[in-house]
Amino acid sequence: xxxxxxxxxxxxxxxxxxxxxxxxxxxxxxxxxxxxxxxxxxxxxxxxxxxxxxxxxxxxxxxxxxxxxxxxxxxxxxxxxxxxxxxxxxxxxxxxxxxxxxxxxxxxxxx
Amino acid sequence: xxxxxxxxxxxxxxxxxxxxxxxxxxxxxxxxxxxxxxxxxxxxxxxxxxxxxxxxxxxxxxxxxxxxxxxxxxxxxxxxxxxxxxxxxxxxxxxxxxxxxxxxxxxxxxx
DNA sequence: GTATGATGCCTACCGATTCTAGGCATCAAC
DNA sequence: GTTGATGCCTAGAATCGGTAGGCATCATAC
Numbered sequence: 001x002x003x004x005x006x007x008x009x010x011x012x013x014x015x016x017x018x019x020x021x022x023x024x025x026x027x028x029x030x031x032x033x034x035x036x037x038x039x040x041x042x043x044x045x046x047x048x049x050x051x052x053x054x055x056x057x058x059x060x061x062x063x064x065x066x067x068x069x070x071x072x073x074x075x076x077x078x079x080x081x082x083x084x085x086x087x088x089x090x091x092x093x094x095x096x097x098x099x100x101x102x103x104x105x106x107x108x109x110x111x
Numbered sequence: 112x113x114x115x116x117x118x119x120x121x122x123x124x125x126x127x128x129x130x131x132x133x134x135x136x137x138x139x140x141x142x143x144x145x146x147x148x149x150x151x152x153x154x155x156x157x158x159x160x161x162x163x164x165x166x167x168x169x170x171x172x173x174x175x176x177x178x179x180x181x182x183x184x185x186x187x188x189x190x191x192x193x194x195x196x197x198x199x200x201x202x203x204x205x206x207x208x209x210x211x212x213x214x215x216x217x218x219x220x221x222x
Numbered sequence: 223g224t225a226t227g228a229t230g231c232c233t234a235c236c237g238a239t240t241c242t243a244g245g246c247a248t249c250a251a252c
Numbered sequence: 253g254t255t256g257a258t259g260c261c262t263a264g265a266a267t268c269g270g271t272a273g274g275c276a277t278c279a280t281a282c
Contacts, residue, residue, distance in 0.1 A: 102153035
């Protein structure tokens with residue numbers, strides 16, 4: 001039963017959320033689905049992780065939220081990247097790249 | 112003054128410690144130096160992070176420790192990878208690779 | 223019709239881990 | 253003799269993701 005879902009590392013969730021919103025407005029539940037889909041089912045964000053994260057991110061001004069009704073007729077809270085959020089996404093992606101590079105260096109090492 | 116040191120993400124420290132020990136026995140302070148050196152100064156592990164981590168890792172049986180005197184004549188606590196620790200390193204490296212891949216997929220996405 | 227699962231939102235609490243900020247000792251260099 | 257590097261450690265704060273719950277709506281299956 002697919003216990004191959006990777007747990008996220010602390011600090012990666014924000015980036016994933018911002019990235020998925022950079023592709024267009026989305027509601028919370030949709031963010032989870034989009035991340036799962038884009039990662040080929042490798043990443044599974046729990047609701048209990050997502051909603052608090054969205055709250056934090058909104059407080060920081062990286063996303064803005066509004067309630068709306070989507071095509072299926074149901075209400076949902078739609079999140080949208082702000083300009084600041086887009087900047088933040090770039091910053092976080094750069095940090096991520098640096099970290100991946102640095103760790104790769106350590107792992108290459110054979111002394 | 113090099114505020115370009117990246118903060119580690121939770122979960123990466125163990126792997127870095129195990130990796131640096133996979134190159135040979137080392138004492139705590141030396142682990143910090145080795146990680147810094149191998150990463151081209153990009154990664155800086157704080158003592159307050161390292162020693163508790165070493166303790167945890169030792170409890171799990173991934174490393175064994177012994178006090179000894181090294182070439183400079185000073186006492187230090189030397190850590191060595193156990194067989195289990197080597198296994199663990201492989202596991203963590205595989206998880207790391209999976210995560211990096213998954214995140215790369217999400218980031219490639221343009222919808 | 224009603225039970226179930228998916229969709230949609232939320233909160234409270236737990237657990238793990240890293241960092242900050244201290245303490246302490248030795249030794250070399252200035 | 254003071255400073256900085258080397259060497260070990262701890263206590264406490266902060267962060268953040270997960271678990272486990274609650275609640276409502278809707279479509280589908282029985």
